[in-house]
Amino acid sequence: MDVVLDPETRSIKGTERLTWTNPDSAPVDELQFHMYLNAFKDNNSTFMKESGGAHRGNTAKDENPWGGIQISSMRIADDVGDLRPELLTSRGADLTQSMTFIQPDDGNVDDQTVFSVQLPQSVAPGETITLDITFESRLPEIVARTGWAISESGNPFIFAGQWFPKIAVLEIPGQRYVPADASKGVWNAHQFHANSEFYADFGTFDVTIRVPESFVVGASGIQVEESISDGFKTVRYKADDVHDFAWTASPDFLEFTQQWRHVSIKALIQPAHTGQAQRHIDAAIVALERYDEWIGEYPYTTLTVVDGIGGSNGMEYPTLITAGTTYGLPTWMRVLELVTIHEFGHQYFYGLMASNEFEEAWLDEGMNSYIETKILDDAYGPGSVMELGPIKIGDIQAQRLGYVKNDPSKGALFTRSWEYRMGDYSKASYSKPATVMNTLERYWGWDMQQRFLKAYYAKWRFKHPTTRDIQNVAEEISGEDLEWFFSQFVYGVAVVDYSVQSIRSTKKDDGSYSSTIRVRREQDGGFPLTLRLTYSDGTTKDLEWDGTESWRDFKLQGGSAVIEAFLDPEFKMLLDINRLNNRLVANDYADNRFARKAQLRAISLYQKLFFVFSGLF
Numbered sequence: 245m246d247v248v249l250d251p252e253t254r255s256i257k258g259t260e261r262l263t264w265t266n267p268d269s270a271p272v273d274e275l276q277f278h279m280y281l282n283a284f285k286d287n288n289s290t291f292m293k294e295s296g297g298a299h300r301g302n303t304a305k306d307e308n309p310w311g312g313i314q315i316s317s318m319r320i321a322d323d324v325g326d327l328r329p330e331l332l333t334s335r336g337a338d339l340t341q342s343m344t345f346i347q348p349d350d351g352n353v354d355d356q357t358v359f360s361v362q363l364p365q366s367v368a369p370g371e372t373i374t375l376d377i378t379f380e381s382r383l384p385e386i387v388a389r390t391g392w393a394i395s396e397s398g399n400p401f402i403f404a405g406q407w408f409p410k411i412a413v414l415e416i417p418g419q420r421y422v423p424a425d426a427s428k429g430v431w432n433a434h435q436f437h438a439n440s441e442f443y444a445d446f447g448t449f450d451v452t453i454r455v456p457e458s459f460v461v462g463a464s465g466i467q468v469e470e471s472i473s474d475g476f477k478t479v480r481y482k483a484d485d486v487h488d489f490a491w492t493a494s495p496d497f498l499e500f501t502q503q504w505r506h507v508s509i510k511a512l513i514q515p516a517h518t519g520q521a522q523r524h525i526d527a528a529i530v531a532l533e534r535y536d537e538w539i540g541e542y543p544y545t546t547l548t549v550v551d552g553i554g555g556s557n558g559m560e561y562p563t564l565i566t567a568g569t570t571y572g573l574p575t576w577m578r579v580l581e582l583v584t585i586h587e588f589g590h591q592y593f594y595g596l597m598a599s600n601e602f603e604e605a606w607l608d609e610g611m612n613s614y615i616e617t618k619i620l621d622d623a624y625g626p627g628s629v630m631e632l633g634p635i636k637i638g639d640i641q642a643q644r645l646g647y648v649k650n651d652p653s654k655g656a657l658f659t660r661s662w663e664y665r666m667g668d669y670s671k672a673s674y675s676k677p678a679t680v681m682n683t684l685e686r687y688w689g690w691d692m693q694q695r696f697l698k699a700y701y702a703k704w705r706f707k708h709p710t711t712r713d714i715q716n717v718a719e720e721i722s723g724e725d726l727e728w729f730f731s732q733f734v735y736g737v738a739v740v741d742y743s744v745q746s747i748r749s750t751k752k753d754d755g756s757y758s759s760t761i762r763v764r765r766e767q768d769g770g771f772p773l774t775l776r777l778t779y780s781d782g783t784t785k786d787l788e789w790d791g792t793e794s795w796r797d798f799k800l801q802g803g804s805a806v807i808e809a810f811l812d813p814e815f816k817m818l819l820d821i822n823r824l825n826n827r828l829v830a831n832d833y834a835d836n837r838f839a840r841k842a843q844l845r846a847i848s849l850y851q852k853l854f855f856v857f858s859g860l861f
């Protein structure tokens with residue numbers, strides 16, 4: 245692409261030469277493209293209807309806040325190598341009139357975020373077609389991770405995301421959910437939805453961007469050229485093996501750089517936030533180190549962290565992420581670190597795995613949120629999200645509460661993102677999968693979990709894995725059938741809650757005790773768990789329960805009575821929505837009143853703390 249930014253009209257004009265190779269074993273006579281800036285064209289797009297015109301707290305309030313893309317010309321290139329003899333006649337063919345907007349998801353005829361173009365002749369299997377496209381993109385006032393804004397100092401800020409006509413993914417037989425015996429591939433192109441991010445194919449980008457001389461630019465990939473003439477700055481970026489290309493530009497940016505092994509880290513920071521530049525870089529390194537150790541190598545050589553404005557913040561693009569901060573953010577509030585680490589994690593699950601976020605958002609947002617909790621708690625300790633005096637909030641617990649407190653019986657992870665009930669998308673894509681994966685890790689241990697994550701990355705990077713694929717890897721690595729786990733917590737909405745109902749001990753004539761402990765499964769979800777019993781002499785005993793029956797009596801004989809029963813004492817099962825009923829102290833045991841009082845006080849304090857804590861989220 246070769247593009248020019250006009251900050252006055254907030255438009256990007258340019259040309260795109262697209263080289264596309266048919267991956268199918270059948271000929272292709274139609275191409276499909278994303279035109280996602282058209283989501284911000286007017287109030288009738290599917291995005292605007294679904295979001296009610298608002299997104300992530302940003303509303304369009306400028307007198308002309310709208311955006312959009314127009315293609316003035318699309319033609320088959322006439323200056324590229326040899327074509328099949330029958331395609332030679334198509335050389336230079338004008339396809340502009342063959343472009344038709346389509347609405348594969350909802351039939352909203354006013355939505356112009358996907359188009360199809362019929363080719364005059366089909367592209368044979370393995371054959372390459374080259375198109376020349378001339379387009380103009382008008383950026384909206386910043387909304388949903390793209391657009392323009394005016395900074396506090398009055399300067400323009402540009403964030404170009406979803407900004408060019410981008411070819412969709414042709415899924416071939418055997419790929420993702422296309423049956424292996426299908427006669428040909430199918431285009432997987434979704435309209436831009438309020439509750440969804442993206443899905444695209446891997447490619448190689450070579451982009452030349454011209455901006456006014458005073459602008460500082462950041463972009464996906466590696467900068468290979470920069471020159472200045474006639475008041476303009478021209479930069480050229482190349483990005484290999486990525487599925488999108490985004491860039492940002494503003495005269496305000498201050499640039500900070502640091503090298504980490506093979507990666508050049510660059511932070512583009514707003515002038516008021518220079519005191520936090522190093523925090524951005526340090527958080528990026530915290531994430532790079534742990535991803536490298538736990539999952540696999542970051543294969544790119546650049547990473548740009550952008551301190552953006554408003555709705556551009558908290559987003560990922562290949563090798564470029566936006567974090568953002570506020571002036572004077574205290575170091576005990578690790579929002580900046582959390583966002584930087586989270587967005588970096590997308591380089592793996594969004595960038596390298598490139599799962600379909602429209603259809604299986606949890607594979608990106610959820611897996612990423614899980615690793616985010618691991619990194620935060622590992623790097624910053626039990627108060628990783630917030631640490632103020634005695635109040636410590638860790639990320640694993642914060643995500644668990646996000647799940648527990650938001651109607652846990654609704655919103656399966658495996659759901660198409662625009663079909664969630666209001667409010668379920670974020671739970672099912674972030675807090676619940678983070679909790680599901682933390683529970684799986686506690687179930688079989690960190691060693692197994694790490695083997696699973698490494699194998700998943702090694703096998704599926706650059707290949708668009710599905711939910712079925714991640715389950716297969718987990719089963720192959722562990723040798724365990726995980727259908728019970730996936731069917732309940734990934735495909736289904738099983739809710740886990742176990743309780744100790746009663747403890748009854750009777751003293752027999754010979755002085756020994758007979759104890760009966762009744763435990764119950766309170767909801768539909770089942771999970772194997774440990775029951776820990778404490779006897780009046782201070783000893784403990786662990787029993788295993790597969791957790792499938794709706795209730796069960798454990799009967800024991802011993803020299804002393806059971807005074808306490810605790811289900812899942814090590815808190816492995818983070819999915820258990822109510823921990824308060826997991827523990828019971830025998831109330832008919834009178835020999836040791838003092839101990840019992842202490843136990844009850846501890847439980848009551850725990851209960852109070854739980855509610856104070858959970859009220860924060």
Ligand SMILES: [Zn+2]
Nearest residue numbers: 586590609612
């Ligand atoms: Zn995310």
